[in-house]
Each structure stands twice: as C-alpha cells, then as structure tokens.
Amino acid sequence: xxxxxxxxxxxxxxxxxxxxxxxxxxxxxxxxxxxxxxxxxxxxxxxxxxxxxxxxxxxxxxxxxxxxxxxxxxxxxxxxxxxxxxxxxxxxxxxxxxxxxxxxxxxxxxxxxxxxxxxxxxxxxxxxxxxxxxxxxxxxxxxxxxxxxxxxxxxxxxxxxxxxxxxxxxxxxxxxxxxxxxxxxxxxxxxxxxxxxxxxxxxxxxxxxxxxxxxxxxxxxxxxxxxxxxxxxxxxxxxxxxxxxxxxxxxxxxxxxxxxxxxxxxxxxxxxxxxxxxxxxxxxxxxxxxxxxxxxxxxxxxxxxxxxxxxxxxxxxxxxxxxxxxxxxxxxxxxxxxxxxxxxxxxxxxxxxxxxxxxxxxxxxxxxxxxxxxxxxxxxxxxxxxxxxxxxxxxxxxxxxxxxxxxxxxxxxxxxxxxxxxxxxxxxxxxxxxxxxxxxxxxxxxxxx
Numbered sequence: 153x154x155x156x157x158x159x160x161x162x163x164x165x166x167x168x169x170x171x172x173x174x175x176x177x178x179x180x181x182x183x184x185x186x187x188x189x190x191x192x193x194x195x196x197x198x199x200x201x202x203x204x205x206x207x208x209x210x211x212x213x214x215x216x217x218x219x220x221x222x223x224x225x226x227x228x229x230x231x232x233x234x235x236x237x238x239x240x241x242x243x244x245x246x247x248x249x250x251x252x253x254x255x256x257x258x259x260x261x262x263x264x265x266x267x268x269x270x271x272x273x274x275x276x277x278x279x280x281x282x283x284x285x286x287x288x289x290x291x292x293x294x295x296x297x298x299x300x301x302x303x304x305x306x307x308x309x310x311x312x313x314x315x316x317x318x319x320x321x322x323x324x325x326x327x328x329x330x331x332x333x334x335x336x337x338x339x340x341x342x343x344x345x346x347x348x349x350x351x352x353x354x355x356x357x358x359x360x361x362x363x364x365x366x367x368x369x370x371x372x373x374x375x376x377x378x379x380x381x382x383x384x385x386x387x388x389x390x391x392x393x394x395x396x397x398x399x400x401x402x403x404x405x406x407x408x409x410x411x412x413x414x415x416x417x418x419x420x421x422x423x424x425x426x427x428x429x430x431x432x433x434x435x436x437x438x439x440x441x442x443x444x445x446x447x448x449x450x451x452x453x454x455x456x457x458x459x460x461x462x463x464x465x466x467x468x469x470x471x472x473x474x475x476x477x478x479x480x481x482x483x484x485x486x487x488x489x490x491x492x493x494x495x496x497x498x499x500x501x502x503x504x505x506x507x508x509x510x511x512x513x514x515x516x517x518x519x520x521x522x523x524x525x526x527x528x529x530x531x532x533x534x535x536x537x538x539x540x541x542x543x544x545x546x547x548x549x550x551x552x553x554x555x556x557x558x559x560x561x562x563x564x565x566x567x568x569x570x571x572x573x574x575x576x577x578x579x580x581x582x583x584x585x586x587x588x589x590x591x592x593x594x595x596x597x598x599x600x601x
Contacts, residue, residue, distance in 0.1 A: 156251040156276060158202075159332070160195035160268075161242045164188045164218060164258030165208035165229040170382040176214050178258035180386055183393050184436045185418040187380060188214065189221035190261035193418075195254070196222050198268035202250065204242040205258070208232070214258075234350030235326075236342040243336065250332040251275070255353065257326055259380045262392055267372045271329040280365040281338070281356055282329035283307065286374040287321050294323035295354060297369050304367040307354040322369070325377035328353060334365060393418075417453075429465070437471065455487075458494070476511070489529075490521075493536070505529075506548065510536035516560065518543040535570060 168177025178188035185193075188205070195203055204225045205218040215226045227241040239255055246253060252275050254268060267284065274282045283304060285297045291310075296317050298306040307324050308317050330338060338356045346352065360367045380386045397420075398411040405424030408414050413430045420434040423442040432446050435453030440446065444457045447464030454471025457463060461479040472489030475481060479492045482499035490504040493511040498504060500517035506529050507521045519540050521532040530548035534540065538552045541560030552558060553570030562576040 156199075156272065157249075157332070158198070158200050158252045158254065158272060159242075159245055159250040160192075160198070160200040160203045160254050160256055161239055161245070162188065162191050162195065162203065162205045162218070162223070162256045162258050163235065163238050164205050164214055165211070165232060165238055166259060167208065167232075168259070168381070171380075171386075172383070176208075176211060177380065178214060179217055180380065182261050182386070182390050183397070183416060183418040186217050186221070187261040187389075188218055188258035190418065191256050191258050191263070192218060192221040192223055194263055194265050194268065195256060197265035198254075199265075199272070200254075202245060202248075204245040206238050206241045218258075233344070234348070235353035236339055236351035236355065239353060240339050240351075246332070246335050246339075253330040253332055253335045255328045255330070257379065260326070260377060261380070262378055262389055263327065263372075263376050267370075267376055268327075270370050270372075271327070274368050274370055275329050275331055278366055279329075279368040280331045280334045281360045281367040283357065283367070283369050284325040284327040284329075284372050284377070285322050285369045286325055286372055286377055288323055288374050289321065291318075291321050291323050296320040297322045297324055299369060302368070303361075304357055304369045305361050306358050309352075309354070322371070324354065325372065326353075326379075327377070328356065330356065334360070338365075432464075438469075441477075504532075507532040507534065507546075509534045510538065510554065512536060513538045513540070515540045516542035516544065520545055522547045 164178045166177055171177050179186045182190060192203060203223045204227055205223040206227045206229050207214045209228060209230045218226060225245055229238045229241045252272050254271055271282045271284060283297060293310060295307045295309045296313055297304060298308055338359055341359050342351050342355045344351050357367045375392055378389050380389055394415060397416045398408055398414060401422055402408055406422045407427040410430035414428055415433045417434050417436045419436055421439040425442045426440050427445045429448040431449045433451045437454040438452045440457040441459040443460040445462045450464035450467045452469040455469035455473035457475045458477040458479060460477055461475045463481045466483045467481050468486045470488035473487040474491045476492060476494040478495050480497040480499055485498050485502045488505040490507045492509045495511050496509045496513045498515040502515055503520040505521050506523040513534050522545055523529050532546050532548045533551040535552055535554035537555045540558045543561045544558050545563045547565045550564055551567040553568055555571040556568045557573045558564055559575035562574060564574055564576055568574040
C-alpha cells in the first residue's frame with residue numbers, strides 16, 4: 153500500500169443544528185480534540201498522501217482547525233446540495249490524479265486507520281467503488297447495502313426501500329472509497345432527480361454497476377461508524393473513545409485501579425509500569441514516564457511527569473509543569489510553568505508558578521510563589537537542596553540559593569545566598585496572664601446577658 157497515492161476528502165460542512173450550539177458541530181470535542189481533528193489524524197495514519205477538507209460558508213474556525221490538524225487544502229461548499237456535491241468541491245484535488253480517493257466525515261470520529269486500510273486494499277485489488285458497511289440488529293434509519301453474492305449493486309435509502317430491502321441488516325456507514333481513475337467520472341454523473349433535489353454520493357454505486365465497473369462492500373464494526381448529531385451522541389462517542397483508550401493503556405502495561413473513572417485526552421502518552429489511581433483526568437499534552445504514580449483526584453494538562461515521580465492525590469499540574477525523576481508532588485498542590493528537578497518534594501497545599509526548583513529541594517506546606525503583579529509574570533529560582541519552610545511567600549523575581557533555608561512564615565522579597573538562612577516575619581510578642589483575664593471578662597459579659 154505504501155506505493156499507492158491516497159487522497160482523503162473530509163466532509164465538514166454540516167451545520168449541526170441539533171447540537172444547539174454556536175460552535176460548529178465538527179469542532180465539538182472528543183477526548184479534548186475536535187472531532188474533525190480526530191478524522192484528519194486517522195486519515196494521515198491510514199497513509200493519506202493528501203488531505204482535503206470541505207467546509208461550509210463562513211466556516212473560518214473549522215478551516216483553521218482543519219489546517220492545523222493536517223489538512224493540505226480547504227474547499228468551501230457554499231450551497232449544501234448533498235454529499236456528492238460536497239465531494240466535488242474538491243474537484244481540483246481529485247483531478248491531480250491519485251490511486252485511491254476515500255470520503256470521510258468530520259462528525260464520525262471513531263473510524264480507525266486499519267479500517268480505512270481495508271477499503272484501500274479492496275481498491276488495490278480492482279474495485280472501483282468500495283463502501284464501508286456494518287451489520288446491525290437495529291437498521292432503521294440507515295441506508296441498506298444491497299448485494300448479489302459478493303457484489304455490491306446498490307445503496308437503498310430506507311424511505312425508498314421495499315419491505316424486503318428494509319429487512320436487510322447490512323447498512324451504509326457513509327464512508328466510501330473510489331478508484332482515482334474512475335472518481336471524477338462517477339461523481340460528475342450523479343444527478344439530483346430525487347425528492348430533496350440533492351446529489352447523493354450513494355448513487356455512485358449504481359452508476360458504477362451500470363457501467364460494468366466493480367463495486368464492493370467492506371464490513372466493519374458498527375461502533376466505529378457512530379456519528380454525532382446531538383449532545384447525546386457526542387457523549388456516546390466520548391464513552392467509546394475512553395473505553396478503547398483505557399484498554400489500550402492497560403494492555404501496554406499501565407495499571408488503572410478503577411479504569412472507568414480515568415479520563416484521557418487524545419494525545420495522552422503513558423509509559424509502561426505507571427499506576428493511575430481512581431478519578432484522574434488527563435487534559436491535552438500530558439506525558440507520564442515509567443514507574444510514576446498518579447494518585448486519586450488529580451488533574452494534569454500540558455505537563456510531563458518523570459520516572460518514579462508521585463503526583464497527588466488532589467494535585468493539579470497545569471501547562472508547563474515538568475517533573476523530574478522521583479519528584480513528589482502531594483495533595484492540593486498546583487504547579488504551572490514550573491520545572492521541578494530530580495528528587496525534589498512539594499508535598500502539601502502549595503502553589504508553584506513560573507519557577508524552577510533544584511534537585512532534592514523541599515518546599516514546605518502552604519508555600520506560594522508570588523509570580524504575578526497584575527501586569528507581568530516573574531520567575532522564582534530555588535536551588536538544589538534548598539529548604540523552604542511552611543507558609544512562606546516567595547515574591548518573584550527572586551532566587552533562593554543552593555542549600556539555603558527559608559524560615560516558616562517568611563515573605564521573601566530579596567535573593568537568598570547559598571547556604572544562608574532567611575527569616576522575614578514580624579517579631580513575636582507575649583503578654584503573660586492575658587488569656588486568664590480575657591476569659592474572666594468574657595464570663596462576666598455572658599452573666600449580664
């Protein structure tokens with residue numbers, strides 16, 4: 153297959169009115185990635201040498217996402233006149249000449265690269281039209297694939313089907329492969345002589361058969377072809393994706409203590425021998441190295457976790473958090489744009505933002521880096537082996553030298569040299585006997601009431 157050229161045409165012009173949203177349907181997310189981006193990534197993984205996305209009018213946001221996700225060209229379908237009409241918006245790309253053309257849908261995000269590969273394999277053995285189908289016990293609403301032996305002869309929409317055809321359980325996913333040689337001729341022959349006056353891609357099958365060309369069906373798993381038209385279907389696709397991703401992680405050597413409670417992003421990378429406790433959420437851009445443990449109720453996004461590190465419970469790693477080997481980040485700790493070097497500990501109730509923490513440093517409970525003055529962000533640098541006492545505020549920009557100590561409750565506004573002790577807090581005062589007098593006074597007040 154590597155010597156065959158492959159154009160993927162991704163249709164992403166639907167309005168998605170049933171989503172009840174100002175966001176275009178294909179930009180709604182599965183696993184923190186827009187649906188259309190899932191489809192584009194799958195097309196590329198299936199070997200696409202070129203990808204064209206067809207978007208609707210005034211769909212700049214869709215075009216921008218599609219381009220960022222790997223579309224080589226954007227075509228606009230100004231008038232929504234059916235699927236064949238949409239595919240022909242990419243006429244210029246088809247006309248350049250490729251071996252395989254595969255039409256995909258931006259709102260069908262669960263199709264796998266291997267399944268597209270099976271369509272291409274059938275095209276490679278001589279088929280001119282290949283339709284992805286699935287068998288179901290609930291075919292109502294789907295177009296039926298009508299076959300004669302192993303030959304596909306037609307796709308019949310349910311409203312046009314006879315009772316016998318309605319009994320067919322082999323249904324159309326909508327995804328179609330066309331030989332590059334025949335694609336334009338077949339598409340241009342599709343007419344709009346139907347009740348809706350639209351150009352249906354499904355008509356390509358009967359046109360091909362009438363010309364003596366070969367049409368075939370490739371059968372896939374119904375679950376792969378779940379489309380999204382409303383929020384309920386979006387949630388269903390999310391659930392399928394998460395189930396797949398959890399199973400893949402566990403088979404790759406990751407321990408999920410309560411798999412059904414862990415949420416992955418599409419690009420999450422977890423190495424073998426990582427343990428993930430219940431109710432952990434991974435946002436985009438997370439990588440976790442072997443031997444790490446992510447404890448319960450933690451949320452990670454845009455972060456990397458080193459080998460053997462421990463995160464949580466109830467920890468939050470925000471974009472730019474980089475934890476080295478054997479780092480400990482404990483409960484109710486938030487790290488943003490912070491680099492924590494090997495063996496350092498940030499164990500309790502702490503905010504680290506725009507900071508570097510050296511190896512073996514210890515950050516006490518309740519410490520915060522004061523990184524923002526209302527206008528700009530500033531860096532806090534904490535050296536190797538430094539010890540920052542509990543309830544300290546480090547006002548950036550500031551440096552704590554290697555091996556330095558910061559006394560508990562300090563507000564540090566100046567650099568602390570290596571191996572020094574810095575204490576910045578009010579002097580403690582004591583009035584002996586004050587508590588006894590206070591309690592007596594309060595007792596008298598209660599008596600008067």
